[in-house]
Amino acid sequence: MVPPTKTAKVSRRGPRSRARERAITDVDALGRRQWKKVSGYHRQARLENAFFRYKSIIGDSLCARSRHGRDVEARLACRILNRMTALGRPEPIAISR
Template sequence: MSRHGPRSSVHDRTITDVETLGRREWQKASGYNRQVRVENAFFRYKSIISDGLRARSGGGREVEASLACRVLNRMIALGKLESFAITR
């Protein structure tokens, strides 16, 4: 364990877990993949839509965020590839 305090001990434990479980299993067990997806969604929202909301009222902000999410979801749906099994 590290001598540098609680943050370092968490880091050390994570490294130990990755070495023990393997990177892929650690990602599943820790929820890392979900965290990455959420962070990526926020990045897309901020870079494509905007870094902030323009509406002033609470209701307006809710509508604005909802519409922006629908736009992003539509863009993702249009860009997804369709895959299917080829039978012989």
């Protein structure tokens, strides 16, 4: 579910979408940040970002013809992306005062 806009209001004439109405009331009750955690919105955003990275770096389609070949190709591509992410992630260092 896409988060409702900040100015979204519950419809007076009747529900346009029950999910939208529920999201608006939940955002009002919990707050936008907490609603995103409760609804799993951050997980959805991470997943969409992962697919964007995969498609932009690896490509939109698989090249292998067989089912087994496509499985291997997808696994290798995921390993490559995970390795690239690990190499680019900074190591945290504790600084004492």
